[in-house]
Amino acid sequence: MKILHISAVKSWGGGENHIENLCKELHKIAPSVQNTVLCVKNGLFHRKLVNSEIFYETVSINFKMDLRFCFKVIEICKKKQIDLIHIHDSTALTLCIMADHLYNLPPFVFSKKTTFPIRSRKQTLYKYNYKKIKKILCVSEATKAITAVNVNDPKRLVSIYHGTKVNDYDTTETLSLREHYNIEHSKRIIGNIANHNWPKDLDTFIKVANTLVNERGIKDLHFIQIGNYTTETSVLIEKIERLKLSKYITLTNVIPNASKLIPQFDISLITSKSEGVPQFIYESFLHRTPVISTNVGGIAEIIEHNINGFLSPSGNSEMLSDLVIELLNNSELIEKFTAISFKKIHDKYTTEMMATKTLQEYKLVLNGK
Template sequence: MEYTSKPKVAELIRKANGGMKEHYISLIEGLIVAGIEVIAICSFSLKDRQKLKKVGATVIPFILKDRINPIWDILAILRLTRILRKNKIDLVHCHGFRAGMIGRVAALLAKCHCIYTIHNFLPMNLGKRRIKIVAWAEKILSGITKKIITVSQALKDEAAQRLGIDKHKIRVIYNGIVPPQKSNTSNKRQIIREKWGVSKDEKLVGTVARLIPSKGIETLIEAVPLVMERYSQIKFMIVGDGPQLSFLKEKAKKLNCDKNIIFAGYSEYIWYYYEAFDIFVLPSLSEGLGISILEAMAMGNPVIASRVGGIEEIVKHNWNGYLITPGNSRELADAVLYYLANPYKAQEYADKAKLELNDKFHLDNMVKETFQIIREVLNS
């Protein structure tokens, strides 16, 4: 069947923050511009729902619980099936494991086409029994999924090897961004640094991340006193919120480095913070790709990141960034000190990263490739 009219696509996602949420909103905006009628089925905040409506999406609030609950999941599948039928959806695009489980069954019942994007690796704290259950479910559900998208080659490899999904059904589409133009003045940089008490003489090492174990922020805090042994004119800034906030603040106090660490919390003005940073760090223990790395590179920050997951597809060690062993605070400290001692090398890496960014990780590419998959599936 060849689709010539405007297709109706439902984009389904659980409550999400950080890169996954930004990916979802940016993709929807791009698909609408490309001529697709998008129904956003999500449990985002009122502000985020209004943002989606503003770009032209129809928004239907829908709660997806984080944990598997057989009774609740059955009710959610039935409710979602009714929504898909009522809105005459042509294709459902599920984002993440929970949306993938509920959404693909509902799509089958509603007789819709279905595609599925894997954004992250399996949670680090998932036990062997749960991993087996998830792997079994993913393998079964892949049989009713037309196409599966992963945001990195590393995720594709895991989906094929660990979850048993046919690799020919999986396509890699990298996350993409469109950064704002960096300001010609130092005004935004100055505003952020003055707000948080960072002097002109101090270097500012920053990270942008949700405060969860997989982001490895504990490793960053452990590296702070190691850096300060050799370089005292420095502050570290953590931009983001999450369940580990209290734990991380307490960790900083125990290591007696809390006065040099700024917990800035969540901010909508994230690009201002990148302008304020001298060095960007993302010491993840697990990472699908790392949108914040792309953002930092786009703003000209020298990057230090973990040698894990999809990060190695963005950062090439000693070429456009510096890679460390996950969880190794000594290596992280040494990397920061290397950049501080070699500012010309840090700038060289940052310049190379910025040049490569537009070729591979631009939002237009992400939208175009996703649009092509939607068209392929609808016309199959």
């Protein structure tokens, strides 16, 4: 079986992490499966793959419908006799459909990794109901339900949680956050890993810091936010400076292998207003770091409020602040949350399980089912 995984994303995030984990696990459980990744030349994903054993090819893309990308897809399919194309983002889907109009490509599997609804526009409906898409792999039940609204054949939808790698993962820390960013040992670290995109709602992350530090006078906290800078970053920095929080919030930009730093967090705080299921939660479970999150997308499928974490409505910085205080003052609750979450990650959300289920769907597609 020869699979071509396609990403048209220039950054590095949970979706790209999923591709990397999937290829590695498929190689372990089914060595006969040959995986090739096509990614954007000189993007963060490309740089990451350079140091991996995954076979990849690259192509430049300067605008959303760059035909060079289409021709590269066709070239790889011909050269490698690809059996199935696994498409990992909406831009890649557009480009693959364009390529399919130029050359008869193999069947598609598409990964839906967000809970953004499919818009009821003619072009968008055509794209997501394209004849070559045989399966849509949804990152959560919430994603599946939202996607089903505008998909003609809901039988094509399958939920597969991405999970995280629980065996042979490298725990070697890349740096000490306290030393590198001069954080006093008396301060508790509230951490977040997310790229600076609007669904992550980092404005609320800053509001939580402002509520706790400036309004409630809790000064023994430091907020660390790790993620790729974007056009939104300058607005976040301006707000931090305006609220006089520069001593209490650190934006780090990208840090390679950032998940290794999670054990240094006292709490993992997710403030997103739209999600599938963020990889950051799975990794926090694995590293026994307690999680406080907004209740959006598929998050409630893996976190039960007051059982293995805390959930809050999206945008409610006051409630999130209350939950941070409650958790920091209750070591027994932290122990309960982390123990249950650690067991959950091993029982339900491993990359091996994800790869096994994905391989099963590949076989069904290739067998015409």
